[in-house]
Amino acid sequence: xxxxxxxxxxxxxxxxxxxxxxxxxxxxxxxxxxxxxxxxxxxxxxxxxxxxxxxxxxxxxxxxxxxxxxxxxxxxxxxxxxxxxxxxxxxxxxxxxxxxxxxxxxxxxxxxxxxxxxxxxxxxxxxxxxxxxxxxxxxxxxxxxxxxxxxxxxxxxxxxxxxxxxxxxxxxxxxxxxxxxxxxxxxxxxxxxxxx
Numbered sequence: 001x002x003x004x005x006x007x008x009x010x011x012x013x014x015x016x017x018x019x020x021x022x023x024x025x026x027x028x029x030x031x032x033x034x035x036x037x038x039x040x041x042x043x044x045x046x047x048x049x050x051x052x053x054x055x056x057x058x059x060x061x062x063x064x065x066x067x068x069x070x071x072x073x074x075x076x077x078x079x080x081x082x083x084x085x086x087x088x089x090x091x092x093x094x095x096x097x098x099x100x101x102x103x104x105x106x107x108x109x110x111x112x113x114x115x116x117x118x119x120x121x122x123x124x125x126x127x128x129x130x131x132x133x134x135x136x137x138x139x140x141x142x143x144x145x146x147x148x149x150x151x152x153x154x155x156x157x158x159x160x161x162x163x164x165x166x167x168x169x170x171x172x173x174x175x176x177x178x179x180x181x182x183x184x185x186x187x188x189x190x191x192x193x194x195x196x
Contacts, residue, residue: 024166024170027167027170028161028162028167028171028176032176034154034157035155035179036088037154038147039086039091039151042144042151045147046081048143049111049137049140049144050082053078053111054078055129056074056134059127059130059133063121063123063124066118066121070110070113070114070117071114073110073114074110074111074114076110077103077106077109077110080103081104081106084104085100086100091155091179092177092178094180097182101182115134118134155179158178158179159181162176162177162178
């Protein structure tokens, strides 16, 4: 009778251990893939913005009196932003994420300044191509904000998993590290200053 009790207890413990292992073994990789997918959406929207900028600059260049320094700043900010890449493998590196955010923030600020300066040019504001590009850029900025929010939510879920029990055990087994989230870019709370 004691043998049967011990045997049943052992089977029960083994069954619980197997259930524990099976229920969590795929959790970390599944969440990691969700983070990568969310990051891909952010990256796609930033790329969309990068693709719109050359057309916007070319359209604005046609207006001879337009501030050349503003265009140069936009071109330089775009060039700088394209040099700073952030692969899904780098999402746990706070320095890499910060560099990426700074480059994208600088581009956002110069684009905002370009839009403010364009207000001084009624002919430019009436140009259909400019209006179309401006609308696409505004839509892309909204898409970036939504993609960033989705990424932040996914990373929060992932980070909670790798920092709490039992996910912490799986994180140690996989070598999973918490991912970095976006923070607001320095100066993003202030509108761009433009002097006429």
